[in-house]
């Protein structure tokens with residue numbers, strides 16, 4: 438009997454110690470949140486559809502929820518008021534980024550703008566990107582490029598429609614966005630089937646997007662990174678080797694052309710801008726390294742192709758479910774553009790209903806639902822809480838866009854709510870922040886704005902659309918996180934019928 442009492446006491450003591458050490462320790466005066474499990478902490482709360490599941494946490498713990506996952510502290514922002522406070526008053530303290538383990542492969546994060554810590558290398562790339570690549574006057578010069586790519590898309594749809602084939606919308610949109618970026622970045626037609634580098638690049642970028650979205654144990658326990666238990670590093674290394682190899686071949690060819698002073702009959706592209714850069718060599722680099730150029734190029738594809746194409750896919754899906762809205766967009770296009778004319782980017786400002794449709798789609802389906810996570814640069818006070826250095830911050834733009842405190846009937850698709858309203862997505866209206874806000878707000882917004890309206894407007898103006906027979910409306914509202922962006926679970930397949938006799 439004595440032996441078993443002592444055995445029992447030791448067992449209880451050992452278990453208590455284990456639980457004490459394995460139970461995740463929340464920092465003192467941290468925002469409230471669920472307690473979590475030993476070892477894994479709140480990993481389960483961040484599992485399948487975290488942007489949806491977090492809404493329930495708001496009811497219990499309030500609009501700032503504190504979580505602990507493995508060794509990381511995380512705060513989640515769930516209301517427009519808290520987001521406003523965060524971006525207006527604490528943007529600088531949280532201007533670093535959380536760097537996921539897979540992005541350390543082949544030193545991707547060291548050439549990256551979106552993952553760069555807040556400092557000079559980030560500032561230089563951001564300045565070049567906003568002032569020389571994505572600024573309005575430069576986008577005006579490159580409008581014919583997007584015209585050409587959209588014409589290619591329309592031509593392809595016309596062929597399929599003639600043969601009564603269903604259109605695989607997500608694929609079509611991804612290739613179109615990818616091709617627009619390829620033309621703007623290095624003046625290459627990325628739909629050219631004769632070039633094997635082109636399909637290689639597309640495959641590698643898709644692979645990178647998919648791998649970046651897999652929940653990774655090494656993000657919660659950095660010491661597991663080297664073991665690569667899920668094989669993610671290995672697969673990311675392969676995808677990056679392929680992508681960097683192709684990008685650097687394109688860069689080399691351009692350098693040789695420049696050395697031989699080959700006459701170029703085209704507008705200056707992003708690669709020219711990067712190669713022309715000359716810094717002071719003191720605070721700023723004298724020029725960009727080959728690594729930085731390659732990674733920056735890949736990053737524009739990663740950040741721009743999927744986000745844009747997924748949003749247009751949702752635009753089409755929502756309109757197919759709401760024929761009365763579809764009819765209004767088409768009427769507006771007929772009135773503003775003319776039934777036999779092509780939509781041009783210069784029409785966008787006059788297309789108020791189409792703009793409302795795009796906004797309403799981004800409100801309900803922001804493709805990056807948690808924005809790109811930020812990280813605390815130092816120990817900080819926020820909303821009266823103590824936030825330790827390196828705490829990650831997730832701003833739930835999806836939940837904020839559907840918060841009934843700010844939106845009437847928040848889950849209904851109702852573009853009319855934006856008509857006559859000044860609310861836009863430029864980061865000043867915190868109840869609607871699909872592109873984020875503050876210093877690290879989306880750099881590609883001016884281009885995304887044009888692409889979203891130009892591509893979706895052209896699709897709607899040139900064709901009549903109906904769902905493929907096997908697709909029901911119920912299948913359309915389901916989401917899944919297949920890659921980094923939030924997309925539909927079922928791929929949209931539709932039949933198109935040519936509507937207009939467009940002038941060439």
Ligand code: HEM
Pocket residue numbers: 550551552563736737738740741742744745748803804805808809810871872873874875876877878879880881882884885889
């Ligand atoms: C519908 C289209 C798009 C959406 C919804 C979107 C959304 C976002 C979001 C939410 C962020 C993080 C903002 C934050 O932390 O506050 C971001 C960052 C970024 N986006 Fe976009 N994006 C889109 C298109 C594009 C395009 C077309 C490009 C470029 C070709 C691009 C390039 C970037 C870059 C470089 C960053 C990092 C900025 C930084 O860290 O300073 N995005 N985007």
